[in-house]
Amino acid sequence: xxxxxxxxxxxxxxxxxxxxxxxxxxxxxxxxxxxxxxxxxxxxxxxxxxxxxxxxxxxxxxxxxxxxxxxxxxxxxxxxxxxxxxxxxxxxxxxxxxxxxxxxxxxxxxxxxxxxxxxxxxxxxxxxxxxxxxxxxxxxxxxxxxxxxxxxxxxxxxxxxxxxxxxxxxxxxxxxxxxxxxxxxxxxxxxxxxxxxxxxxxxxxxxxxxxxxxxxxxxxxxxxxxxxxxxxxxxxxxxxxxxxxxxxxxxxxxxxxxxxxxxxxxxxxxxxxxxxxxxxxxxxxxxxxxxxxxxxxxxxxxxxxxxxxxxxxxxxxxxxxxxxxxxxxxxxxxxxxxxxxxxxxxxxxxxxx
Amino acid sequence: xxxxxxxxxxxxxxxxxxxxxxxxxxxxxxxxxxxxxxxxxxxxxxxxxxxxxxxxxxxxxxxxxxxxxxxxxxxxxxxxxxxxxxxxxxxxxxxxxxxxxxxxxxxxxxxxxxxxxxxxxxxxxxxxxxxxxxxxxxxxxxxxxxxxxxxxxxxxxxxxxxxxxxxxxxxxxxxxxxxxxxxxxxxxxxxxxxxxxxxxxxxxxxxxxxxxxxxxxxxxxxxxxxxxxxxxxxxxxxxxxxxxxxxxxxxxxxxxxxxxxxxxxxxxxxxxxxxxxxxxxxxxxxxxxxxxxxxxxxxxxxxxxxx
Numbered sequence: 001x002x003x004x005x006x007x008x009x010x011x012x013x014x015x016x017x018x019x020x021x022x023x024x025x026x027x028x029x030x031x032x033x034x035x036x037x038x039x040x041x042x043x044x045x046x047x048x049x050x051x052x053x054x055x056x057x058x059x060x061x062x063x064x065x066x067x068x069x070x071x072x073x074x075x076x077x078x079x080x081x082x083x084x085x086x087x088x089x090x091x092x093x094x095x096x097x098x099x100x101x102x103x104x105x106x107x108x109x110x111x112x113x114x115x116x117x118x119x120x121x122x123x124x125x126x127x128x129x130x131x132x133x134x135x136x137x138x139x140x141x142x143x144x145x146x147x148x149x150x151x152x153x154x155x156x157x158x159x160x161x162x163x164x165x166x167x168x169x170x171x172x173x174x175x176x177x178x179x180x181x182x183x184x185x186x187x188x189x190x191x192x193x194x195x196x197x198x199x200x201x202x203x204x205x206x207x208x209x210x211x212x213x214x215x216x217x218x219x220x221x222x223x224x225x226x227x228x229x230x231x232x233x234x235x236x237x238x239x240x241x242x243x244x245x246x247x248x249x250x251x252x253x254x255x256x257x258x259x260x261x262x263x264x265x266x267x268x269x270x271x272x273x274x275x276x277x278x279x280x281x282x283x284x285x286x287x288x289x290x291x292x293x294x295x296x297x298x299x300x301x302x303x304x305x306x307x308x309x310x311x312x313x314x315x316x317x318x319x320x321x322x323x324x325x326x327x328x329x330x331x332x333x334x335x336x337x338x339x340x341x342x343x344x345x346x347x348x349x350x351x352x353x
Numbered sequence: 354x355x356x357x358x359x360x361x362x363x364x365x366x367x368x369x370x371x372x373x374x375x376x377x378x379x380x381x382x383x384x385x386x387x388x389x390x391x392x393x394x395x396x397x398x399x400x401x402x403x404x405x406x407x408x409x410x411x412x413x414x415x416x417x418x419x420x421x422x423x424x425x426x427x428x429x430x431x432x433x434x435x436x437x438x439x440x441x442x443x444x445x446x447x448x449x450x451x452x453x454x455x456x457x458x459x460x461x462x463x464x465x466x467x468x469x470x471x472x473x474x475x476x477x478x479x480x481x482x483x484x485x486x487x488x489x490x491x492x493x494x495x496x497x498x499x500x501x502x503x504x505x506x507x508x509x510x511x512x513x514x515x516x517x518x519x520x521x522x523x524x525x526x527x528x529x530x531x532x533x534x535x536x537x538x539x540x541x542x543x544x545x546x547x548x549x550x551x552x553x554x555x556x557x558x559x560x561x562x563x564x565x566x567x568x569x570x571x572x573x574x575x576x577x578x579x580x581x582x583x584x585x586x587x588x589x590x591x592x593x594x595x596x597x598x599x600x601x602x603x604x605x606x607x608x609x610x611x612x613x614x615x616x617x618x619x620x621x622x623x624x625x626x627x628x629x630x631x632x633x634x635x636x637x638x639x640x641x642x643x644x645x646x647x648x649x650x651x652x653x654x655x656x657x658x659x660x
Contacts (some may be wrong), residue, residue, distance in 0.1 A: 133390065149635075266454075267451060314452065
């Protein structure tokens with residue numbers, strides 16, 4: 001996906017090539033399956049699976065947002081669950097005061113996420129490597145503790161959201177199926193948006209800065225601004241996911257922004273393959289299904305989960321999307337898009353930095 | 354606000370700072386020398402607490418608990434280094450973060466498996482359970498005073514080991530140029546393992562020291578780990594001296610902020626506004642401090658000169 005299609009390609013040739021690309025096929029299949037999921041679960045009379053699918057979609061949006069900064073921007077944010085929480089509280093707090101309109105809640109979710117991303121980005125993007133990881137982690141923890149200590153909104157216990165956002169006739173989110181389609185539409189839009197952004201000049205600067213920031217600066221780009229803009233955009237997308245999550249769970253507590261949630265999001269992105277358009281969806285689906293599968297066995301399921309995580313890191317690189325990529329490798333000549341295959345990022349205490 | 358209360362809270366802050374230093378020292382050494390982020394450091398803190406609690410409850414002696422937990426956490430640290438961490442040194446930070454995140458899940462679940470979901474608490478021995486009256490009529494628990502003294506002693510010992518002994522010299526040399534040290538015939542792998550084990554034992558020490566006050570519980574290390582991160586970010590990653598100073602600063606600001614911020618805010622805000630805002634602000638205080646320091650010094654207060 002890193003290779004821009006040249007204009008001389010005819011549409012038919014492109015389609016033919018795409019139909020032979022396992023990744024495109026898998027993507028088309030996945031979205032077709034997702035579009036039909038409510039009908040399937042309705043037919044099977046298993047509403048639980050619809051809930052599972054909705055959860056996958058929402059987390060896929062959050063993972064797509066993290067993928068934008070982590071996969072394409074090389075910014076390993078360990079505080080992404082903060083935006084899920086901010087988005088969800090943007091449903092919960094207005095609802096607490098009797099304001100249910102999505103026309104109010106959604107802009108609030110996006111605006112608050114953007115503001116948080118902007119302010120924390122101003123500080124954290126001045127650093128690189130391990131500092132960036134730890135600072136994003138610390139900022140997320142800060143917002144976590146802030147909500148824990150605000151008694152008015154339930155503190156540790158959280159807030160129950162009695163009514164979902166009112167969409168003013170466009171959709172009725174109280175219906176599980178309609179909420180599902182709202183999430184699916186959002187995911188499609190977000191995936192498209194990320195793709196457009198990454199392929200734009202903006203995205204090229206971003207990826208250039210990931211691979212060699214000094215060179216991009218020497219070319220005259222103020223990479224800090226590009227990275228900050230990208231960071232804010234990602235924050236807003238994750239805020240959208242949080243807004244959906246708040247509506248989905250009808251409940252919000254600080255636990256949603258616990259730092260281990262951020263770690264799970266990173267795992268989803270890496271599992272799916274960092275820096276790939278459909279990776280987040282695959283990663284989120286694999287993560288949730290694995291969790292569901294393992295937790296069916298024993299309450300000690302995190303043990304297996306942790307071991308799988310360690311083994312994936314030690315022995316398997318490139319994510320699920322990389323698996324599909326291998327099938328397509330013959331027709332493609334792009335460089336590795338996975339940041340883990342790049343040179344190890346050195347800490348900024350390096351005297352050369 | 355009378356003097357004795359302020360003094361007692363000051364000592365409480367010092368005690369938190371000392372604990373944070375014990376935790377942060379291992380973290381910053383492992384990062385400074387091996388260039389490796391270890392999220393599972395908090396797990397050793399938890400294991401130290403659980404082992405000490407178990408042995409103390411079984412034998413009735415807190416001292417035996419301490420003597421059992423220190424080698425145990427050292428051994429577990431060495432084991433983890435050999436099995437997992439060693440393979441991550443050449444990897445990028447993302448891989449290190451993920452794998453050590455996996456380790457946290459493994460540790461938390463194993464502790465759940467062995468000790469059950471409940472926490473483990475145990476009483477202090479009589480000799481440590483009392484209060485002392487310090488000059489100025491400040492009444493303070495003996496045990497907390499012991500934590501401060503013990504932590505300061507460990508900090509001093511670390512300083513001596515790192516700056517005055519051959520091992521410390523090798524550690525410093527390994528931090529600035531591991532390949533060269535290796536070429537000079539020093540087994541750098543063994544040295545790394547040793548440092549990692551020592552860091553694990555320090556984390557275990559911090560955990561077992563706090564266990565009689567709170568209790569040993571699952572996930573106890575995960576929350577304080579983030580504060581330890583804040584400490585080493587403020588201090589400059591890789592610097593033990595920076596970690597010490599930052600730990601004391603963070604410990605004091607956090608404790609004093611929680612105790613006195615609402616009073617201070619009442620001076621400028623209405624009573625009710627202060628009551629609502631103070632807990633949230635004091636919970637965020639150390640992170641705001643971190644952000645402010647980083648804004649002016651992105652590499653922390655004492656970045657190591659050679660890396």
